[in-house]
Amino acid sequence: MEVFLEITPLKESDVFVVLDAVNNKFAYPLHNHAELELNLVSGISGTRTVGDSTQSYLENDLVFMGPYLYHKWDGAIEAQPKGKNYRVITIQFGSDLFTAQLLQKEHYHKIRKLLQRCARGMRFYGKTYEDAFLRMQELTTDKGMDSVLEFFKLLDVLSRSTEFEYLNSVGLAPPTSKSDSRRIQLAYTYILENFSNHLMKVSDLAGLMNMSDSAFSHFFRKHAHHSFKQFLIDIRVRFACKLLLDSEETITEICFHSGFNNVTNFNRLFMKYRHCAPLQYRKSHEENPDFDWSGQLTQNRFVPAGGPEGHELPPALAGG
Known part of the structure; x- marks a missing residue:
């Protein structure tokens, strides 16, 4: 099994980035990256791999993942009704975002706990999914400070939700005492x-x-659970x-x-x-090492195992 490293478009000056795609054909390999990711799939069913979890999903899927947790979505495109579009909205942000002094205040406590829990991968459902879907839609068009405020509201909604399940098997849900x-x-x-x-x-x-x-x-x-x-x-x-x-x-x-x-x-x-x-x-699940990069919107977005020439991968990726 080969895991590719994704070079995300997140810049040092960004709070987060939003990637919005319609009918993307899921043309990317199994991969991971240093950034946290919230991924929403709407309008198609298929199979999702997150860490050691591989599950089927139906129509609507929302997963929050921590750094270097490898993942891939596949869609049942051949079963998709003719003319029916599907959409994938992805939000990526750095793990150092909440190290600033302001964000260490008590008001952000639940969000900081959420960022620890998402290391296992969390699938959200029910009303949480519906609320998050609307907010993530807004983030595809919002600009400036409005988008930053909406982003924090989104994380707050997820941090307060009980409508989720863990995907990766490492660790357990936080106990009560x-x-x-x-x-x-x-x-x-x-x-x-x-x-x-x-x-x-x-x-x-x-x-x-x-x-x-x-x-x-x-x-x-x-x-x-x-x-x-x-x-x-x-x-x-x-x-x-x-x-x-x-x-x-x-x-x-x-x-x-x-x-x-x-x-x-x-x-x-x-x-x-x-x-x-x-x-x-x-x-x-046998990955093809001769992956066809020609369909990628961003060249060199995914780096094969071993890292780009002249660069070393982080320890979490050592050995593929």
Whole structure:
């Protein structure tokens, strides 16, 4: 899997940049960049990859991503009704934007927390999506100070929303207390260290925390926003996706290394959560190193792995 570095159009003098495209054909490779990005897709369905998450999206999609979180959207263009347009609005801004003294004040606390959480990738939905869509539309035409104020209002809306889900599997949603924080981190660490054991069950973690199975299940769902079973399957499927892309292991080897107890069950669950067979997933995500740059609006916008000649990539990109 090859990840390209995007050279964004953001200049030092910019607060942010807005990219607005209609029927863009999604003609770009899997990539990342140093800037934070808010990406909105409207009017088309397809598949989205953000970090170790690959999901289908329907018609409207809004995702906020932190620095160097690789991503790519694909649209089902062949299924798009004739004459129906779709639109992609992208906002990019630097991670140093909120280091200024004014923006360290208490009024910006929720926004600063949002910028920490988006490192995992956050998908917004419901009324939050509707509000953000209108504001992002305004930002495609607003100029000067009005656009800056609208941009901060947009971030404020997102920072106060509960209508979101995390996409990348690193970390958990912020718990409600220090005690809960320690316990949920302990549970999460245990799962990450033992998910490849197909015998792992909820009673293992309940016993670790001196809780009944039902009490632990309730506690885990509250903080992880998934049941233990759903979370465990998700971790195993994500790990299988990583092996499919980064290794040459067989499907059977990947099945057992990911914690599934038989290939039939692995194929069934993979199809359920990724909407394709494991082998099809591997083939469909093989990036073509001879990517056709001729369709790019901005020349040299994406840099192949290894960086531009004479320049080194940031540590986060080392090794592709």
